[in-house]
Amino acid sequence: MLLNIGYTGGFHIEESANDSKPASIYAILGSGGIGLALAKELETRNKSIILVDIDSAKVKTLKEQNLNALQGDIGDASVLSELDIKNIESVFIVSSDIEANRKALEIIKKVAPDVQIVARANNYQQKEELEEAGADLVVLPSNLPIKAIASAIVQYIERITSVKLAQELKKLINTVGEGKMAIVVHDNPDPDAISSAMGLKEIASNVGVKAEILYRGKIGHHENKAFVNLLDIEMDRSKEFFASDYKKIALIECSIPGINNMLPHDTKISIVIDHHQTNVQEVKAEYVDIRPNIGATATIMTKYLQELEIPVKTELATALLYGIKVDTSDFRRNTDPEDLTAAAYLYPLANHDILSRIETPSRSTESIDILGEAIKNRRVKGSYLISNVGTIGDRDALAQAADYLLTLEGITTTLVFGLGEDRIYVSGRSRDDRVNIGKVMQDAFGEDKAGGHATLAGAQIPLGVFSGTKDKQTLLKLAEEAVVKRFLSVVGMQKETD
Ligand SMILES: [Mn+2]
Structure with missing residues (x-):
């Protein structure tokens, strides 16, 4: 059986479910002003809706507007049985006939006691009665614009759903009991993956469950290393993984075992929390929450902590805030309003001193020296800048120098190279x-010596027989020849004569 929570793309599948997930549907009973406003509000949030109205002319008009509509009396059990209430997300009983609303509420409560219900009343007495009959929220007529009312109702419902979802997650983690939970992040994890894993570990520890964060690959970039060091993050670079060591396995920032993570393909997954677009049909787990509209998984994790009222410690708040900032490029891309509200929640809890140290980590003496060499030895051809820094020990410094020189006026492409032990x-x-x-x-x-993307790349060229050469000057000359000539000829420029 499939239980749908349909929360901004997030959903939940029960243990036995492996079939595909139907879209979550919101039923609106009564298509007057408020019913229509709710339909519009839900549509802007990409929700599927069905409207029911007794007036056949109205239903015809709704259908002409491409709305999913059904003609019938909302107080009639046979009409409501056509809706498949059990698979419905929330029901809005908002007709102007309060007696019919009361009947509909009664019928729905019998068929699906857990479905969320918003009902409409005309006065306080009716409100109390409907609340007693099981409505989660009862709305009364108001002077506010109808659009604002509809928006407030939908927000309220999403909030309840979000709390429910968080509680389901907590319940599932709780079943680990005395055992251990594995929290697996994608290969070469970034701050979003790491901080989200820390968040899940905190939720586990809140219910007394032990969890381990596991990853494969390396933590690249000096910012990421500073991130892990300054926040004292405990993570295991897994050599050999035995699923049987863990009672439950959670996948964070990826959704399918064996794809960009260390797990064998056939690993049984319990929890998936991610924000990457994926083929949902292929994601199999007891609990799945994938929200591609959200800028960072750390945002999703922050919401969970908030809903579960788990206090967020300084280190975790700092990590999650950094995760959100990195994935959204400081809220400049892929940013959803949810990313901003999560960041606003974390902001007063985070350590901004540490945050700025992560964002501008202190550089080693060698990397400053290499940067100096790169600046001094730069050669400019049009918008290209090439620099030979001589012998190097720290390769990270090359990338930093290439980044730094790209900020030079008039330069749009940089190439920085240096001589290592044998390459x-x-x-x-x-x-x-x-x-x-x-x-x-x-x-x-x-192709076998270089790799990267449109904006960033690296290469390693073995010195081969020359690596035994003692004479540094000769080697540097060789390097110069090998790199500059080939690079300039590929970009269609001759080597400058100097
Ligand atoms: Mn991410």
Whole structure:
């Protein structure tokens, strides 16, 4: 059986369910002013709706407006049986006939006692009666614009749903009992994945359940390393994984075992929480919450903590806030209003001193030296900048230098390289839409030696027989030849004569 919660893309599947998920439907009984306003409000939130009205002319008009409508008396059990109430998200009983509303409420409560119900009354006495009969919310006529009322009702319902969803998650985690839960994040986890995993671990610890955060790959970028170090995050880089060690397995920031995570394909998953677009049919777990409209999984996790009234400690608040900031590029892309409200909730709880240290981590002496070399040795050809920094120990410093030089006026593509023990390391950056730096570097240095994206790439060129050469000057000259010539010829420029 499939239980739908349909909360901004989030939903929940019971244990036995492996079939596909039908869209969650909201039923609106009575299509007067408030009924129509609710229909419009739900439509703007991409919800499926069905309207029921006794007036056949009205139903015809609704259908002409491409609305899903059904003609019938809402106080008639046979009419309501056509709605498949058990699979309905919420019912809005808002006809102007309060007696019919009362009958509809009674029938629905009998068939589906747990479905959420909003009912309409005309006075306080009716309101009390409907509440007693089981309505979750009763609305009275008001002077407010009807659109505002509809919006407030839908927000209220979403809030109740959100609390319910959080409680379901907590209940499921609780079943781990004395055992352990694995929280698996995607390979080479980023701050959003890590902070979300920390959030889930906190929910587990709130019900006394032990959980371990597991990952494969590495934590790249100096900001991410600073993030893990400064916040003292406990994570295991898993070598060998045995599903049997864990009572439940949660996947965070990815949704299918074996795809961008360390799990074997056939691993049985209990919990999936993610914000990446995915083929929902392929996601199989007891509890699934995927919301592609949200900017960060950390936002979803923050909502859970809020709904469960779990106090968010400083480290966790800082981590989640950083996760949201990174995934939304400081609220400049993929930002949903929910990301902003989650950030607003975390903001006073976070340690901003640590946050700014993560965002601008202190640099090592070597990386400052390399940056100095990169600046000093830069050569500019049009909008291209190439710099040879000489011998290096820390490869991260190359990427930092390439990033930094990209801020130079008139420069849209940078290439910084240095000599390691037995190879030449190259780091490229571009903000020119016409230059795909990943492709350029593959063309210049070979597909097996370079990789990256349109804006960011790296390459490693083995020195081969020359790696034994003691003479640094000769090696540097070789490196220069190998990198500059090939790069410039690929981008269609000759090597400058100097
Ligand atoms: Mn993310």
